[in-house]
Amino acid sequence: MAIKTNVNQIFEDLDRYRNFCREYGYRFNEADLYNTRSGIYKQFQRFVAGQKPRNQWEIDYTKYKEQEATKARG
Numbered sequence: 001m002a003i004k005t006n007v008n009q010i011f012e013d014l015d016r017y018r019n020f021c022r023e024y025g026y027r028f029n030e031a032d033l034y035n036t037r038s039g040i041y042k043q044f045q046r047f048v049a050g051q052k053p054r055n056q057w058e059i060d061y062t063k064y065k066e067q068e069a070t071k072a073r074g
Contacts, residue, residue: 020044025056 021028
């Protein structure tokens with residue numbers, strides 16, 4: 001019975017990780033779950049701990065606006 005509980009926890013963690021990636025604009029890769037060397041998983045750990053992770057959507061939007069401004073000037 002303990003094995004079934006552990007498997008369920010893994011799938012719940014995977015769902016939370018996928019939702020985090022979708023919400024904050026990160027590339028989702030199942031292999032990164034529990035990989036402490038992955039930068040995305042580190043951001044997820046910050047999120048789980050109640051800290052604010054980097055929002056990749058905002059970063060990409062800022063870069064996009066800068067590129068558009070550069071194109072308009074040149």
